[in-house]
Amino acid sequence: MMPSLTPVLDVHVEMTTFDALLTACKPCFKAADVGIKRVGAEIVGLYRDLTLSSAFHALHCVHTNRVVAYEGLLRARDAKGCAISPATAFEHPKTDHELCFFDRFVRVVHVLNYAAQVKSRDAKPTQSLYLNVDGRHLVNTAENRMGGVFAGIIETLGLTPSDVVMEILEGDVEGLGQLSEAVKGYQENGYRIAIDDFGSRNSNFDRLWRISPNIVKLDRSLIVMSCEAPKARKVLKKIIETIHELDCVAVVEGIETIEQHQIAVEAGADLLQGFLYGRPAWALSGAPFVAYSA
Secondary structure (H helix, E strand, O other): OOOOOOOOOOHHHHHHHHHHHHHHHOOOOOHHHEEEEEEOOEEEEEEOOEEEEEEEEEEEEOOOOOEEEEEEEEEEEOOOOOEEOHHHHOOOOOOHHHHHHHHHHHHHHHHHHHHHHHHHOOOOOOOEEEEEEOHHHHHOOOHHHOOHHHHHHHHHHOOOHHHEEEEEEHHHOOOHHHHHHHHHHHHHOOOEEEEEEEOOOOOOHHHHHHHOOOEEEEOHHHHHHHHHOHHHHHHHHHHHHHHHHOOOEEEEEOOOOHHHHHHHHHHOOOEEEOHHHOOOEOOOOOOOOOOOOO
């Protein structure tokens, strides 16, 4: 775990980044309704009566057990200081335009906190940053602008699209055409794309082939079922083999036990994520996972 950090992004850089977001999105509400502030070393976002902060969850490489990426997760509190779910927080924007701003704003909060910690090490980012994109944002953004606005924003922090993986929940976008266009637009702007929760709802390999993501994150239900039934383990292995045939990286998430870890490794997963390796936290943890024998 990293030691306590002192602020390393000066206020000018933080405000330049925030101003770039405001300029790009042109929010239709009062500027006083949104903002950023420091709470210790952390940077939090203020959106009307919500306080938005970041937690990062590591992804580990199967072959080295080392952290190769972090996923930025939203932690939100209401006006009373009570924790609310990300889904509840995303109900606050009332129009498509406000949703587009809010979706980018959450990602900016994550990027500010990530960049602050990377700069504290006086180094360039060596791990990728996974950022979730709301499916409704994809529907309301033109293909040729996918990630273009965000690229200009993160450049103020010394990051490039190649440092970022845009994570899309496949089931959030019903139209295959819209989803394919969104993925293509992001990839053309230099981002990698991860499809999240594959294996749930309307997931199928035909859709995956047409979407052509770079990374596929498997729904947690697959690893849970693999612990309960030997046949499910065979299915998991076949799914990962097919993902590899599509030239995609396979991520097994939701791993909470050593047994699940071993099953995922034996099935051929590339990256692993779950509470077994550590809980999401603001501080980036670079410690490798020690795989114990059952």
